Amino acid sequence: MIKAIEQNLQKGIQLLKNISDEQYSNNSVAPYNASIGCHMRHILDVFSCLIKGLDAKFIDLSVRERNGCAEKETSLGIEYFETVIHQLKKISEEDYNTVIKVSDDMGLGKVTANYTIAAMLMQAQSHTTHHFASIGYIVYQLGIELPNTDFGYNPTTPKKVHA
Secondary structure, eight states: HHHHHHHHHHHHHHHTTTTTTHHHHOOOOOTTTHHHHHHHHHHHHHHHHHHHHHTTTTETTTOOOOGGGTTTOOHHHHHHHHHHHHHHHEEEEEEEGGGEEEEEEEEESEEEEEEHHHHHHHHHHHHHHHHHHHHHHHHHHTTTOSSSSTTOOOOTTTOOOOO
């Protein structure tokens, strides 16, 4: 599980290594005007919440870092990716079935539910892929070439077959 997440996160690092800080922080693409960096920072904030909450077995997804510097400079974005990957590698398979409490604001206030660590990792992975797809749209609008053709695609998405 961690290996698959790492492979996905490495796609983010690969993109950051191939774009400028200006491209990374460009928030001109409508309709949401969110930058590539904003999405990347958000993805990593979710993983950071997960990592920070493991010891207490309580993850509050509404309390994220929101480090603005990590969404403006590719070097800081890459550092954030590498830190998250390093921390994720400390999670062992034996811990996957450990029950944890996960809290988030669902729009009408905070709700807390029981998860396993594996379920939270799966959710964070899916969340990453979802945001990578949004980043793919921004990349396209900015005329940037993706360094990886699978960027933003769920592994279960059928590949188009041309007849």
